[in-house]
Each structure stands twice: as structure tokens, then as C-alpha cells.
Amino acid sequence: MKKKALIFLMILMLAFTVVGCGEDNTADTQPTSEQPKLEGTTLKLFVAYDGEDEIFKAFTEDTGIKIEYLDMSSGEVLARIRAEQGKPLGDIWFGGGVDSFIAAKNDGLLEAYVSPEAEFIPAQYKDKEGYWTGISLVTVNFIVNTDRCKELGVDIPQTWTDLLAPQFKGEILMSNPSISGTAYTILSGLLQSMGEEEGWAYMDKLNEQIPFYAKRGSEPPQKAAMGEVTVGLAPDTGEALKAEGYPIVSVFPQDGTPWWPSPVAILKGAENLEGAKVFVDWCLSEKGQKILRDNCPRVPVRKGIEPPECLAGIKEAKLQDIDFEVAGNERDTTVEQWQEKYAQ
Amino acid sequence: MNNGRKNTPNKLMPLQKGIFTRDISFSNLIASSVYITLAVSVAVFIIWPTIAILMESVYYDGQFTLTQYISLFTENQQLLLNSIWVSTLSTFLAVVLGLIVALFISHSANRGKKTVFAVLLLTLISPPFVSALSYIMLFGRRGIITYNLLGLNINPYGWHGVVLLQSIGHASIAALIILGVLRGIDKSLEQASLDLGANSLQTLLKITIPLAKPGIVAAALICFVQSLADFGTPVIIGGNFTVLATEAYLNVIGLYNLPRAAAMGTLLLIPALIMFIIYRNVVKNSQYFSVRQSNESTLVLSKWLNIILGVITWSFVAFQLIQYITILWGAFARTWGVDFSLSLKHINALGSSQIASFVRSLEYSFLAALIGSLIGLILAYMIERKKFPGYQILDFMVTLPYMIPGPFLGIAYVLAFHDYPLLLTGTAFIVVVNCIYRQLPIGTKAATTVLTQLNPEIEYGARDLGASEIHAFKDVVLPALKPAFLISFINTFTTTMITIGAIIFLMVPGSEVATVQMFNAIKTGDIGLSAVIANMIIIATLGINLAFSYFILRPARHKDTMEKEMAYVPAIEGIK
Numbered sequence: 063m064k065k066k067a068l069i070f071l072m073i074l075m076l077a078f079t080v081v082g083c084g085e086d087n088t089a090d091t092q093p094t095s096e097q098p099k100l101e102g103t104t105l106k107l108f109v110a111y112d113g114e115d116e117i118f119k120a121f122t123e124d125t126g127i128k129i130e131y132l133d134m135s136s137g138e139v140l141a142r143i144r145a146e147q148g149k150p151l152g153d154i155w156f157g158g159g160v161d162s163f164i165a166a167k168n169d170g171l172l173e174a175y176v177s178p179e180a181e182f183i184p185a186q187y188k189d190k191e192g193y194w195t196g197i198s199l200v201t202v203n204f205i206v207n208t209d210r211c212k213e214l215g216v217d218i219p220q221t222w223t224d225l226l227a228p229q230f231k232g233e234i235l236m237s238n239p240s241i242s243g244t245a246y247t248i249l250s251g252l253l254q255s256m257g258e259e260e261g262w263a264y265m266d267k268l269n270e271q272i273p274f275y276a277k278r279g280s281e282p283p284q285k286a287a288m289g290e291v292t293v294g295l296a297p298d299t300g301e302a303l304k305a306e307g308y309p310i311v312s313v314f315p316q317d318g319t320p321w322w323p324s325p326v327a328i329l330k331g332a333e334n335l336e337g338a339k340v341f342v343d344w345c346l347s348e349k350g351q352k353i354l355r356d357n358c359p360r361v362p363v364r365k366g367i368e369p370p371e372c373l374a375g376i377k378e379a380k381l382q383d384i385d386f387e388v389a390g391n392e393r394d395t396t397v398e399q400w401q402e403k404y405a406q
Numbered sequence: 407m408n409n410g411r412k413n414t415p416n417k418l419m420p421l422q423k424g425i426f427t428r429d430i431s432f433s434n435l436i437a438s439s440v441y442i443t444l445a446v447s448v449a450v451f452i453i454w455p456t457i458a459i460l461m462e463s464v465y466y467d468g469q470f471t472l473t474q475y476i477s478l479f480t481e482n483q484q485l486l487l488n489s490i491w492v493s494t495l496s497t498f499l500a501v502v503l504g505l506i507v508a509l510f511i512s513h514s515a516n517r518g519k520k521t522v523f524a525v526l527l528l529t530l531i532s533p534p535f536v537s538a539l540s541y542i543m544l545f546g547r548r549g550i551i552t553y554n555l556l557g558l559n560i561n562p563y564g565w566h567g568v569v570l571l572q573s574i575g576h577a578s579i580a581a582l583i584i585l586g587v588l589r590g591i592d593k594s595l596e597q598a599s600l601d602l603g604a605n606s607l608q609t610l611l612k613i614t615i616p617l618a619k620p621g622i623v624a625a626a627l628i629c630f631v632q633s634l635a636d637f638g639t640p641v642i643i644g645g646n647f648t649v650l651a652t653e654a655y656l657n658v659i660g661l662y663n664l665p666r667a668a669a670m671g672t673l674l675l676i677p678a679l680i681m682f683i684i685y686r687n688v689v690k691n692s693q694y695f696s697v698r699q700s701n702e703s704t705l706v707l708s709k710w711l712n713i714i715l716g717v718i719t720w721s722f723v724a725f726q727l728i729q730y731i732t733i734l735w736g737a738f739a740r741t742w743g744v745d746f747s748l749s750l751k752h753i754n755a756l757g758s759s760q761i762a763s764f765v766r767s768l769e770y771s772f773l774a775a776l777i778g779s780l781i782g783l784i785l786a787y788m789i790e791r792k793k794f795p796g797y798q799i800l801d802f803m804v805t806l807p808y809m810i811p812g813p814f815l816g817i818a819y820v821l822a823f824h825d826y827p828l829l830l831t832g833t834a835f836i837v838v839v840n841c842i843y844r845q846l847p848i849g850t851k852a853a854t855t856v857l858t859q860l861n862p863e864i865e866y867g868a869r870d871l872g873a874s875e876i877h878a879f880k881d882v883v884l885p886a887l888k889p890a891f892l893i894s895f896i897n898t899f900t901t902t903m904i905t906i907g908a909i910i911f912l913m914v915p916g917s918e919v920a921t922v923q924m925f926n927a928i929k930t931g932d933i934g935l936s937a938v939i940a941n942m943i944i945i946a947t948l949g950i951n952l953a954f955s956y957f958i959l960r961p962a963r964h965k966d967t968m969e970k971e972m973a974y975v976p977a978i979e980g981i982k
Contacts, residue, residue: 115758130916131915132922141659145820149829151914152914152915241656241659273646274563274644288742290542307741307744308743308744
């Protein structure tokens with residue numbers, strides 16, 4: 063009978079250790095200095111990019127490196143890696159607001175890597191020291207629900223000023239800049255292009271039109287598509303929503319379209335560093351760039367690769383002149399200022 | 407934990423004096439080492455994270471400061487008031503509704519009581535954001551009820567929606583808790599009241615409801631804490647109405663202001679603790695309780711009372727079912743709001759990552775439920791029966807997670823386990839452990855309730871007949887604890903399947919679970935995909951719960967089904 067008791071106890075302890083050991087065997091990828099055998103190794107990614115499933119499938123087919131990923135807004139990733147104080151939780155940070163990447167670089171949370179493919183990427187889309195490299199350009203769009211516009215009896219807004227029309231009170235949705243890279247780029251872009259004073263004055267007026275700030279970056283276009291609001295400020299042209307049959311159009315704001323390069327970066331202390339470098343090279347390569355473009359309609363950064371058809375209008379759009387270093391360095395103070403003004 | 411396990415038995419020997427008068431033997435050595443191991447694990451996985459988060463709220467750059475609290479009280483009073491206002495109101499409504507539904511089942515002459523009971527159990531399985539999502543699908547500006555049917559164009563965002571969803575959402579658990587107490591009260595008291603000339607309404611108000619007070623207060627405590635901790639509902643349908651929990655969430659994920667989030671978390675604890683103290687006093691001062699379920703109540707309600715209870719209860723049931731139907735429909739509708747025709751495209755669109763995380767959810771939930779329930783049973787036995795040294799403290803420590811709002815336990819885990827020697831973040835282990843210890847109060851209390859009703863003489867009898875300590879536990883106590891194990895298993899399994907608040911902070915690539923996938927699907931606005939995942943979670947959880955109940959309760963199959971149902975109730979009632 064005592065034996066049974068012992069066995070019971072051992073099962074209990076075993077249960078604990080089994081759970082504990084479950085994950086340990088993933089750290090088996092010691093990079094060897096010569097020919098590293100990367101096939102069959104695993105890369106862990108934090109992702110803020112659409113079409114990721116297809117993109118990663120293509121990468122695994124090309125390189126044999128497996129991918130595990132977690133979808134997270136860039137603000138969330140930044141908060142997480144800061145909270146973990148540099149302890150690596152993944153290898154790669156893929157997509158999101160460049161501001162968060164710059165803030166992470168300043169905090170020493172990224173690994174520098176200048177990819178041989180980076181020479182084909184214009185200088186303004188990448189970090190000089192290689193802490194992050196742009197993979198595609200993201201533009202801010204108005205996603206406008208045409209049915210709602212008819213009901214309200216207004217024209218489809220074309221400019222930032224149009225959004226201030228009295229009919230749009232309570233009809234415009236933007237997300238919270240502290241979480242969403244899109245919203246932060248809008249804020250930083252408007253402040254930079256209009257100047258601090260005028261920029262905040264505009265934000266004050268825009269704030270009057272906004273019923274509440276969405277807590278998630280891609281909520282505004284969805285809410286606009288569903289008719290919950292009339293205009294959503296979005297990081298894409300809503301192709302997926304259009305395909306679903308929602309009555310929406312997308313508009314590049316004519317008086318200045320905020321934009322940013324969506325980066326890829328290697329996280330400091332990445333366990334599979336060599337694999338991570340392969341991934342960065344692949345994203346920037348001609349083939350990788352085309353696969354990214356075909357699965358997520360954004361403008362490729364690499365010279366000589368055509369933007370997707372739905373973004374043809376971007377050639378006529380007036381892109382804002384944004385200094386991303388400023389945007390990244392001032393992220394914390396600007397967000398705090400915004401929070402004080404509008405968060406309550 | 408390993409360290410704590412090795413050197414403990416010898417140290418404990420002197421303490422055993424007086425507890426084990428009968429035999430100081432090998433099995434007692436084992437018992438004490440199990441006790442010590444569990445006590446240490448509780449300290450490590452409940453107390454240490456709590457300390458870590460408290461420290462974070464008062465230390466800034468290595469210095470003690472109360473700035474966070476001062477600024478919360480001076481600048482952010484509105485947040486505090488909002489939180490307390492919404493929680494109080496929705497708790498009140500949930501408890502009233504819960505009481506009505508419970509009375510409907512226990513006292514009214516209406517039909518369909520079993521259906522109502524089944525719906526109550528079903529609604530315990532509601533993945534996060536589902537009610538908020540269906541609320542927008544139904545009552546949004548383009549909601550199928552408000553816009554398509556009624557032609558209205560109303561703004562659904564604000565505190566009203568939050569209160570509505572929380573009170574209806576929490577009414578189920580309130581009803582089950584109150585029902586447990588109602589069934590336990592001595593029906594002869596009602597009979598006496600009737601015999602003395604009181605009518606049914608008077609008896610209900612003056613005898614039945616006062617006797618059910620401990621259940622009502624317990625329900626209020628649970629609802630209140632859950633409302634305080636709920637950030638999902640206000641995030642989705644609160645609009646510009648914010649509460650402490652949403653702001654704390656934003657402070658972590660958006661602003662990385664951990665000290666502030668930690669302070670907000672601590673503030674949430676205070677009202678929860680006050681409620682807990684009130685509750686303890688009520689329970690202490692009430693002398694209700696007949697342990698055996700007495701027969702069906704002889705109280706015959708008046709016709710009007712029956713009708714009122716019936717109308718309210720069935721409206722509640724209808725509202726709940728509509729939510730589930732909406733989500734089911736959402737999974738099959740081509741494009742919600744545009745084209746409601748049926749299609750399989752959302753199911754076909756399920757990717758390998760969604761399937762993988764769904765399987766992972768099942769694994770984690772099963773592990774957490776099994777291990778957590780075992781720990782809960784053993785802890786309850788050691789606290790209630792053995793009264794090991796320090797058992798009261800341990801009892802309190804085990805109860806603590808129930809008062810700690812989910813997101814803060816998540817943040818607390820990040821703070822407590824990201825560094826040597828307890829470097830555990832980034833593993834699946836920490837996710838499962840978080841789920842185990844968060845749900846430990848339920849398992850322990852369920853087992854304690856059963857144990858208080860189990861006459862210790864039976865164990866003594868077994869011991870006198872020569873059974874060892876362990877044997878008495880295994881052959882006498884354990885079988886009696888089956889219902890408690892079932893409750894604990896089902897509760898931990900279900901909550902782990904549907905939880906998000908705490909573990910979202912512990913996710914790393916490769917440990918993602920289905921709720922987080924669903925959260926992402928809602929984030930990208932994919933109603934179809936989120937509805938598909940929600941349904942998968944609901945169906946799998948329901949199926950496993952039913953299978954497990956059948957498996958555990960099979961020997962008692964011939965008994966009345968009502969008794970089987972009762973297995974759910976004592977434990978929920980046991981949350982004390």
C-alpha cells in the first residue's frame with residue numbers, strides 16, 4: 063500500500079516535470095560557424111502583417127526552415143520585449159509601425175544585421191546600421207462607407223480637412239496611437255507636416271468627430287465596412303473587405319498621405335540567429351518581395367518591383383514628408399501628450 | 407519547487423507531534439512532504455507574483471514612491487468611479503436576474519426547468535468577446551435586429567451595453583450559486599410559514615430569500631469581481647467609456663507603463679477585498695444549512711408570481727440562445743451584414759495555424775484541468791481534514807486568485823518569472839501553471855464543501871479497521887470527492903479553453919492558443935473566422951465536459967438525473 067502512495071506521489075511530480083520539459087527541445091539550433099544546417103530548424107516570429115500564412119508557407123518551401131508565429135500589434139510587441147528586458151521570446155519581428163522598431167533599437171532590443179540584399183533598398187526605407195530594414199510601404203487610407211455617405215448626404219471625403227465637416231461628427235474612427243502603428247503614424251505625420259501647433263489644433267478638431275478610439279489597429283476599416291461608422295482610418299486599401307462585398311471605397315488623403323516603411327528586424331538574443339538572417343535576406347530578395355506583394359497588397363521597397371494593381375493610385379497621391387527617426391525618438395512623449403489630451 | 411521538495415520531510419518531523427497521534431509512519435512522511443510541496447508551489451505561483459506586481463506599483467527607478475496611486479486618485483477618479491459604478495450596477499442586476507431564474511427552477515410550477523438549467527450550464531461556456539461580438543452583430547448600427555428588422559440607426563456604444571452584457575452574462579453563474587443554496591435550505595421552514603397563515607409571496611420574501619442570503623452574497627461577490635476584471639466587453643462595446651481594467655490593459659500593451667498598470671491592478675483588488683469581507687461576515691452570521699437536500703418545496707406560488715418568474719426567465723433564456731445562434735450563423739453567413747446566405751467558406755479558410763492553436767488549447771486545458779483538480783483535492787483534504795500547521799494561511803492564499811483580476815495575474819507572471827532563478831516566461835509550462843493556480847480556489851472550495859458534509863467518522867472507521875492513512879484517503883475520501891473533482895475539472899478545463907485575460911501576456915510564438923487566435927481574428931475584423939473559432943471552442947468544451955461528466959458519474963447512472971445535475975451545484979456554491 064505504501065508503494066501505491068509512492069507511485070501516486072511520483073505521478074504528481076512527474077506531471078509537473080513533464081509540463082516543464084515540454085518546450086525545452088525547441089532550443090536545439092546552435093548556429094555553427096561553417097555551413098550551418100538550418101533546414102528543419104524553427105524560427106519564432108512576432109507578426110503584424112496580412113497574408114502571413116501564405117508568405118511563411120512559401121518561405122518554408124524555399125529554405126526548409128519552419129516558422130512559428132504570433133500575431134501582435136507593434137505597440138504590443140514593443141511593450142512585451144521591454145517587459146521581458148531583453149530576454150529573447152522570438153527571433154524575428156515582422157511588420158508593424160516603424161516607430162516601435164526605432165524605439166526598440168534605442169532601447170537596445172534589436173540585433174543589427176545588414177543584409178546583402180539591402181543594397182537594393184533605398185536608404186530612407188532602412189536603418190543605417192541595419193537594426194531594421196523596410197519590407198514594404200504602408201499608406202494611410204480613408205476607408206469610406208458609401209451607403210453611409212448617401213444617408214448622411216455628404217460627398218466622399220478626399221482630404222483631412224473634409225473630415226471636419228459637421229456631418230461627420232461621431233462618424234470617424236481612428237485607433238489609439240499608443241497601440242496602433244497606423245494611428246501613431248497619422249499623429250506623427252500630421253504633427254510633422256502641419257507643425258506642432260497647427261497639428262495639435264487639427265487633432266483637437268478631429269477628436270470632436272471621433273466617437274471613441276479603437277483599441278486595435280485594424281478595427282476602424284472593419285467598423286466602416288460594417289457601417290458602424292462612415293470613415294475608418296486604415297493602414298491599407300481594404301481589398302479584403304471590398305472582396306467580401308462591403309460597400310466601401312478607399313481614398314488617399316489628397317492633402318498629404320501619411321506612410322511608413324513596415325520593417326523586419328532580428329530580436330536581440332535570437333536563438334536561431336543564422337536562420338533569422340536567412341529570413342531577412344529572403345524578405346528583401348526579388349522573389350520574397352514579390353511573394354509579400356502578392357499576399358498583402360502593399361508597395362514593395364525593392365527597386366524595380368511594381369506595386370500591386372490596387373495601389374496604382376499611389377503614384378498620384380501626395381505622400382507626406384515624414385522623418386521616421388523623429389517619429390521613433392519622440393514616440394513615448396508624443397503618445398503621452400496624446401494620452402493626456404484625449405484619453406479620458 | 408524541486409528544492410523545496412527535497413529537504414522538507416525531516417524539517418517537518420517535530421510539527422507532526424499532536425497531529426498524528428496514531429501512527430508516525432512512512433505514509434505520514436509522504437503526506438507532509440506533499441503538503442509542503444503544494445504549500446511551496448502555492449507560495450511561488452500565487453504569492454510571489456502578487457508581491458512582484460505590488461512592488462512594481464510602488465518602486466520607480468529603485469525608489470519607493472506612491473506617485474502612481476496619488477495620480478490615480480487625483481487625476482483619474484473618473485476611471486475609479488466608472489469601474490465601481492458599472493460593477494455595482496451590473497452585479498445588482500445579475501444577482502436579481504439570477505435569483506429570479508433560480509427561484510424559477512427551485513420553486514415555480516412552470517415547465518421546462520431542465521431546459522433552463524441546461525441553458526445555464528451552457529452559458530458558462532462562452533468564449534471571451536463572443537457576447538460583445540454578437541451584440542454588435544445584433545444591435546449595432548447595422549445590426550440585424552436594430553437595423554435590418556427595426557430600421558433603427560442607434561449608437562450601441564457606451565456604458566449601457568457594458569452593463570447589459572455583464573449583467574446577463576454573469577446572471578448564469580449567479581443563478582447556479584443561488585440555486586445551490588435554495589436547494590439546500592430546509593423546506594420545513596417554508597411549510598411552517600405557510601401553516602402559520604402566510605401566503606406564498608410572504609413566505610418567499612420573508613423565509614426563502616433570507617435563508618438564501620449566503621448564496622446571494624456569494625453570487626454578488628463573484629459577479630462583482632468578474633465585472634471589475636472584465637476588460638473585453640468595455641474594449642469592444644464601451645466606446646469612449648473606459649474603466650480601470652481597460653486602462654490598465656492599455657497601459658500594459660500600449661504604453662508599457664507597468665508601474666501604473668500594477669497600481670491600477672492593486673486598486674481593483676481593494677473593492678474586491680471589501681466585498682470578500684462582507685461576504686465572510688454574512689456567511690459567519692447565518693445559521694442556515696441542512697446538509698441533505700430536502701424534498702421538493704411544498705411552497706406553491708401564486709399564479710401571477712409564476713407568470714412573472716416565467717416571463718423573465720424565458721426572456722433571459724431567449725436572449726442567451728439568440729447570442730449562440732448569432733455566433734453559429736456568423737460562422738456560416740457569407741458576409742455578415744451584406745450577404746446572410748449560408749456558406750462554408752469560413753470553415754474552408756481555416757489555416758494550419760488555427761488548427762494547431764486549437765489543438766494546443768485542448769492540450770493545455772486538459773493538463774491544467776487534470777493537474778489542477780488533483781492539487782485542489784489534495785489541498786482541500788489537507789486544509790479541511792488534516793489541519794496541518796498554517797492551514798488557515800494556506801487557505802487564504804489559495805482563495806486569493808479569485809480576487810485577482812485576470813490581466814493582473816498575467817502581468818504579475820511576466821514580472822515574477824522573467825528572471826533567474828524562476829526563468830519561466832516563454833514556455834508552455836508557465837501558461838498551464840497560470841491556468842491551474844487561477845482556478846485553484848474553485849477546485850479546493852468544491853472539495854472542501856464535500857468534505858465538510860462527509861462525516862469524518864467514516865474515515866476513522868476505515869482507520870480502525872486497519873486501513874492506512876493513504877488507503878483511507880484513496881478508498882473513502884476520494885470516491886466521495888468525485889463530484890468535486892468533476893466540478894474542478896470541468897471548471898478548469900472550460901476556463902482554460904475560454905480564458906484570455908491573463909495568458910495573453912504569456913503567449914510566445916509557438917504557444918498560441920485558440921482564444922488568442924480568435925482575438926486576432928476579431929482584431930482584423932474577420933467575423934466569419936472568429937465565429938468559426940468561437941463555435942469550435944464551444945462545441946469542443948461542451949463535448950468534453952459532457953463526456954467527462956458521464957465518465958465520472960457513470961456508476962451513479964441509475965440515480966435520478968436531477969441528482970446528477972446537482973453535482974455541478976455544490977461546488978459552484980462552494981466558492982466561499
